[in-house]
Amino acid sequence: MQVIEGLPDKAEPSVLALGNFDGVHQGHRRLLAGGLAEARRQGIPLAVLVFYPHPWRVLFPERELKLLTTQQERLRIFAEVGVGIVYLLPFTRQLAEMTPEQFVRDIVLSLNTRHIMVGFNYSFGSKGMGTPADLSLFGERYGFKVSVLQAQAVKGKVISSSAIRRALSAGDISLAREMLGRCPCLCGKVVSGEQRGRQLGFPTANLLVPPGLMWPKRGVYAVRTVFTGRTVYGMMNIGMKPTFHAQYSPTVEVHFIDFEGDLYGKELSVSILERLRDERKFADISELKEQLAQDARRARRWADGEKGASR
Template sequence: MQYIKGIDAFREGKRTAVTLGKFDGLHRGHQKLIEKICSYAGNDCVSVVCAFDMQRNCLMTKEERKKLLDGKVDYLIDYPFTGDLMTMEAERFIQKILYEKLHAAHIVVGSDFSFGYRKRGDHQMLERYAQKYDYTVDVVEKARLGDREISSTYVREALSHGNIRLAQELLGYPYEMTGIVEHGRELGRTLGFPTMNVAPQDGKILPRYGVYACRVLIDGKWYGGVGNAGVKPTVTQEQRELFEVYVYDYEGDAYGKYITIRFLEFERPETRFDSVKELRACVMQDMRYGEEYFREHPLKKS
């Protein structure tokens, strides 16, 4: 897969099968769009995901999106929301971007796709101009789970309730965060359970504040862990988001290393305790919860 930053940097002689959107989370609904453009890709056509810049409070970082799409599509274009894009009339977008820049042969969008100034363009407009600009349009219906459409909003809602299993079912893959292990106050070490502190990637949301069973990837190996997502209200007033995790059976020094935390199951909400003694008692209970969880759900290799 070729990653391109900005539409003007796209150079490809072949025509394209393209899908467009924010693609925040690359959930199962997005995956239907991507599968469709890949079905068109071949000797005379390449597959292109054109992803509009995501804002803060996102389900995934750009690096995570690149990783998930690598090997699946030919091109990923990050398209920033410039002033020109925000004020571009919908028909001009079809002519200048889809026709002249992307050389679109097949355009694949969701039923609620909108584009252009004040979102005046939709899939019906794309269909009206299909013959003029020589492309086909596929309108893909929303993926559903039960009686509800799968969307980034639905995933965020699941995460905000700590419903990790539902979030994973909507996404089609586990919800994770990656970061560098920071030096903290080392209170956990003092209390007998050394922990690792990791800040979420810039712009990426944490699930509901609280304690989770999780898997932790360190130096290419997965470990079981139990940790707290939140702001550690008992020991700091910073209000800085962190994930503090105790990793079972890990004895090395992880400071300064990139680790990945895969959320598995929510145990309890984050709590402010009146004393460090109360905190320690509850953390010991959390650790027993984690041990029981991994007895029932043994770690797999991947």
């Protein structure tokens, strides 16, 4: 997969998918699948145009926006599904002030676009005035086709990045997983912590999550990761350590079951399987250790269930 920063001097003909693609969820994947089918029919690659930073961070800097995926993870998924070219275009105030037609003339046409794929709620141009219907009219004027994917839903709920953020905020991992088409995950570098998990008999890897990423609701989760080619299961705590601190910045700690090894400095992507319980304050260390043992047993059952399903 080619990753091209900015607009190229000369672009090869392509089918172009437009959108933010945060999370690359099931709706995005269906859009990309339609684009791939059209690209194969025409014998040209599927390209994706992605703005960075996310337009909302430029237009509404006062609003906190937590993203579902890092740029690196998004590119990895694009490659996995068969995207041939990704154009990474810096989003600026100047770009935001383009009229819808300027956007088409200056950006879409410069990418040698033969066919465009967009979702039903795609907007473009100044103040998001351009709609998929407008894009179709411009296509008739400038010589490209447009396909619009209608709303996709699971359990009667429209799939969207915002809906997935709401599910994660509520701790609804099942719904988030269905909308994503895979487990939600947290990624980051393993850093040193208070070493308290080791003292409790449950050593943890403390994950430094990149700023601006979405965290699920505080609590304990069953998780898995892949480290040096091996799938490892465990439990993850997202919280503020209320048993030990009156006030503490939220942290992400992962205890891996049946695993020994030095993870410091390693980059991990931790897939979240299910929520086990809420965060809580314990009366004493023995009560906490007893609960951790119960959490570990439940996490192990998740691991055994997944291993059994894969046989």
